Amino acid sequence: MGKYPRASPLVGVTWVGFGMNIGNYLKKHTEALVKDVGIEQACKLTGKSKATLGRYYSDSDEHSGRYMPVDAVAALEAAASFPHVTCALAELRGSTLNHDTRRPNTRNGGVNSDVIALSQRFGMLMAEYHQSIEDGVISVNEAKRLLKETVALQQVLIDMKLHLETDTIKPA
Numbered sequence: 001m002g003k004y005p006r007a008s009p010l011v012g013v014t015w016v017g018f019g020m021n022i023g024n025y026l027k028k029h030t031e032a033l034v035k036d037v038g039i040e041q042a043c044k045l046t047g048k049s050k051a052t053l054g055r056y057y058s059d060s061d062e063h064s065g066r067y068m069p070v071d072a073v074a075a076l077e078a079a080a081s082f083p084h085v086t087c088a089l090a091e092l093r094g095s096t097l098n099h100d101t102r103r104p105n106t107r108n109g110g111v112n113s114d115v116i117a118l119s120q121r122f123g124m125l126m127a128e129y130h131q132s133i134e135d136g137v138i139s140v141n142e143a144k145r146l147l148k149e150t151v152a153l154q155q156v157l158i159d160m161k162l163h164l165e166t167d168t169i170k171p172a
Helices: 022-037 039-046 050-057 070-079 084-093 110-132 140-168
Strands: none
Touching (some): 022 039, 022 084, 039 050, 070 084, 110 140
């Protein structure tokens, strides 16, 4: 029976509409992730050997059912320049991601700082809105500035959500 008796549910599954094997697609993105971080660094971050990491993106039949664990993907994507596997998963689902190049969880202060940032950002959005509607018409450039402020406000909310989740999911 072997060490891994169950076949992966992704073996032989094709991405409808594109005729692409999902398993191979994920393996290619896993390889890109490992190469982005560097094999040596990937080994350190995941605690896996070079051989094990290689098996995760190998396209040989004997490794067709092996995929990188999600905790290893998360560790590598935190160090990578781009979230290769996460984007691949989103694409398979028909979604797109907006990659934020800043590192939102690097600042200190937690939720209290987020509340302050939230109120500041909301104030900036309202000021921009007030300025935009003074003449009764929102121009294209004003709409772009409003959109930029809205996205910045959204990012503060995402940071706040992550801080709240971190605070509520502490190891026992």
